[in-house]
Amino acid sequence: MPDPEEAAMAQTMIEAAEAPPAAPLLEVPEQRPEDRGLPLVGRLFEFIADPLALMRRQWEAYGAVAPLKSRLDEGVMLLGPDACEEALRNKDKAFANEPAWGKIVGPFFHRGLMLMDFDEHHGHRRIMQEAFTRDRLSAYTERMHPAIAEGMAGWGTDAKFKAYPALKQLTLDIAADIFMGGAADTSRKEMDRVNKAFIACVQAAAGIVRADVPMTRWGKAYRGRHVLEDFLRHYLPAKRATATDDIFSVLCHIETEDGERFSDDDVVNHMIFLMMAAHDTSTITTSTMMQFLGQHPEWQERCREEALALGPEPTMAELEALQSLDLVMKESLRLRAPVPLLVRRAVRDTAIQGHRIPAGTDVMVCVQFSHVMEEYWTNPMVFDPERFSPERREDRSHRYAWEPFGGGVHKCIGLYFAGLEVKSIVHRLLRNYHWTVEPGYRAPLDNHSLPFPKDGQPINLVRSGSNR
Ligand code: HEM
Secondary structure: OOOHHHHHHHHHHHHHHHOOOOOOOOOOOOOOOOHHOOOOOOHHHHHHHHHHHHHHHHHHHHOOOOEEEEEOOOEEEEHHHHHHHHHHOOOOOOEEEEHHHHHHHHHHHHOOOOHOHHHHHHHHHHHHHHHHOOHHHHHHHHHHHHHHHHOOOOOOOEEEEEEEHHHHHHHHHHHHHOOOOOOOOOOOOHHHHHHHHHHHHHHHHOOOOOOOOOOOOHHHHHHHHHHHHHHHHHHHHHHHHOOOOHHHHHHHHHOOOOOOOOOHHHHHHHHHHHHHHHHHHHHHHHHHHHHHOOOOOHHHHHHHHHHOOOOOOOOOHHHHOOOOHHHHHHHHHHOOOOOOOOOEEEEOOOEEEEEEEEEEEEEEEEHHOOOOOOOOOOOOOOOOOHHOOOOOHHHHHOOOOOOOOOOHOOOOHHHHHHHHHHHHHHHHHHEEEEEEEOOOOOOOOEOOOEEEEOOOOOEEEEEOOOOO
């Protein structure tokens, strides 16, 4: 009997010998002089003004693999789901996260899961997976409802309600409970300082001076990181001592089947990253949903009917079965991906879509552009949640046509958590409020870090129920 492994290897060799020779690799197109942008920062300001417009211009000028170079960086933009898929699947392990994300958020979120690579990332992800099992998610959901009810208690009727800052505060309050399990030793004033420290870290992504210089975004973030570390280390011994169902305690106690656990440093680093990863993304998604529901009363009513059919504190399974809300969430994530672009660095020579990508190249995986390409979506700029319905499933036009949570080994580990949090918030809003937004309103986005509405996203909010 031939050894099956040897037989398979022989078969592979025969196939390789018979395969037509690989086509020679193309070079990434030369950047046109008019696309050089400003000295040093290149096209940064063009990106900040309108990322999608820049992505579109690049696609039209160069196609799926577009040069984006400045005096400091050798970059390539990947446009369209084929190119994005190749980079995110990372078949030959040529792309690393740490050197790319590290340049943007590194000192403040170092050793967070997204900033780890290859075997180390795999090891940490296996442990962290234990914090996101269905049982755990179900426990977080139960805890979330009272935190949301309390956070929303102060909201009243207001013709110019600023939805974005209110939701940001709400998701911070939820995080204090679900992630931290409360912070009994910390006064309200001290907690505000911690929140500010956290926000300083998040905002560092848009810093132009990338060093510890006082008063700059990075300077503030360096100090912020210290505040966060001190805060978490203060509570660490108590969290290690007693297992509770907040994420901080869970990270202290989880272990894999092989008995692997997080060290104290790991717990602190993962906590800081997790809070960052969960916070702005969920806030942006919720506020986008509020905008579209305010502009499309028929959808708001449809979602409200489903919300009223359930109690005020639905279980995880009930939330997952809210069909209309799910369609609205997917469509909102499509039109405004909270993370519009992912970054990688080639750590060895590789190729994307037949183009040579030398080691050292920074690549930008342009998720948001895939979401609005006419090749994959009908009337892509129109809010049409039904496109995700079982009859249409436009997102199936390509495996990476809709990729708000990324793909490959770094795909968002919190995507189910995010769905539960966002839906729990909107569920309660639908039961207690009606709201409208001007049909022609377009949120003026600040794109320095993740895209948020600069005007706070005013809505006309009318209270219609009493914490039901
Ligand atoms: C709507 C909300 C969210 C969106 C759109 C989102 C999006 C993403 C994306 C695009 C990535 C991939 C980054 C990359 O490949 O470079 C990612 C990774 C990650 N996300 Fe989320 N996220 C959301 C909510 C959350 C929440 C609620 C948590 C935690 C509770 C979380 C934790 C993480 C972590 C830990 C990673 C790194 C995973 C890894 O590298 O293995 N995210 N997220």
